[in-house]
Amino acid sequence: DIQMTQSPSSLSASVGDRVTITCRASQGIRNDLVWYQQKPGKVPKRLIYAASNLQSGVPSRFSGSGSGTEFTLTISSLQPEDFATYYCLQYNNYPLTFGGGTKVEIK
């Protein structure tokens, strides 16, 4: 099984900060990775697919990069509505595996 190690597990940041979240895969997954944002009581929302493609309707302050085993989600300027939990998901192979999540909180 492919393990996805996501870091940090939580972070505190201020509006306007640049935020970076990382997912590392235990083996190469090409670019078969998506990033989700989840707010309490809500369904996960896809932000990035194929590692670096911005989902339609998602603000351009979100970006994704990486390939193989290391991936990054960047929020260039954190906005109040961005405080949420973020997950990566690898879909290169079954079982699908998620990162443990990163909770982004207000500093």
Place this chain on the structure above:
Amino acid sequence: QLVESGGGLVQPGGSLRLSCAASGFTFSNYNMNWVRQVPGKGLEWVSYISTSSSTIYYADSVRGRFTISRDNAKNSLYLQMTSLRAEDTAVYYCARERNSGGLGWGQGTLVTVSS
């Protein structure tokens, strides 16, 4: 659209059948999954079924207790859960494989295993 149903409170050792009604797309063309999330915790993939039901996978944590199935004529996905444990308590999401990668989600149904 994916709409789950069948969740509720069940005693340890009990059984429950979840259903997912699909609409707005050609259900028979898509591989489907169940994913769960313990309230306040992370996401865990549970099971996969291919379009024709010829390929099925399970997470180790549920293999032998859960059975995934689908009825393409009824545009429906199912998850039969038996020998339920407290650690199976979670919101269960029906999820469609997306052509561009990842999953598209239903709203989820809560399963609570407790005496």
